[in-house]
Structure formats: structure tokens, C-alpha cells
Amino acid sequence: MDEQKLSFRWCVLSLAVVNLFFGIIAKESIPPLFSEIRNQIFLSKVQMGTTIGVVSLAALFFAVFGGAFSDRFGSRLVFGGAVLIMAVSGAFRGFAGIAYEFIAMMFILGIGAAILGPSLLKALGTWFSSRQLAMANGILFQVWGSAAPWAWRRHQNISPRCAGGGGA
Secondary structure, eight states, rough: HHHHHHHHHHHHHHHHHHHHHHHHHHHHHHHHHHHHHHHHHHHHHHHHHHHHHHHHHHHHHHHHHHHHHHHHOHHHHHHHHHHHHHHHHHHHHGGGSSHHHHHHHHHHHHHHHHHHHHHHHHHHHHHSOHHHHHHHHHHHHHHHHHHHHHHHHHHHHOOOOTTSSOOO
């Protein structure tokens, strides 16, 4: 590897970590706010459970495509597309007026997340030598494991209902 690529790879890892963190926050910010969301768009408990399940359902079907697209078109393009999908669907959740719109946005968010994972791993495999690839993946999975509890705790500070206080 040339010297410029060696120094730039840490920027790639930092970008991957930031995008992964906010992607997880977009998904994991929903459970702590269930009661408030249910009151706003009149979701049943089953529909609220479905909103979380459809993210995994999308990942089940689209993760393989994320890997294939990364191999075919390159991780940079696929990574950027996945981030765009997640950003747009995450933003449009706020405009959902009925349960099915909200569930559809969560499904689309899951498609973006499913495509994001393989493209991140491919990018790390491209930028890091086999000697440091495990460490780079370890950093990535550290964020993966720690972002969800952070999101839950953060929403407890925002909404008293999340902390079990009843709220307004």
C-alpha cells in the first residue's frame, strides 16, 4: 500500500463508524418512543411490534444483494446509496400519518441497513491489510453493539414516558 492510502484508511474507518452509529440510532430510536408514536398515528401493539420486525425482514432478503452490489459496483457507491436510503426513509417516518406508511418506511430503512453492512465490510477489506482488518472490524462492531443502548438511554432523557414516568 502506498503512504497516502495508509493514512486515509483511518478516515474511511471513521466515516464508516459515524454512518453505522447514526444508522443504528435511526432504527433503535423507535422502541423507547413506542407510546408516543402509538398515540400520534394510532398504531396497535401488534403494528408497533411489526415496525421493528420489518427491519430484520428486509435484512433477511436484501443483505445478499448488498454484498453482490458491493462486489459489482464497488463499496463506495453502494455505501453512499445505503446511507441515502436510510436517511430518506428515516426522515419520512416523521411524516407517516397511518400505520402502513410508518411500517413501509421502517422496511425501507431495513433495506438500507441490509445493504450498508456488506458494503462497510467490503470497504474495510479494501482499505485495511489482513494484519489490521480484524482490529478495524472490531472497532466497527464495538459501535454496532454500543449504539443501541445509547439510543435507548438518550430517549429516556428526552421523554419522561421512555423512563416510565408517564409524561404529559
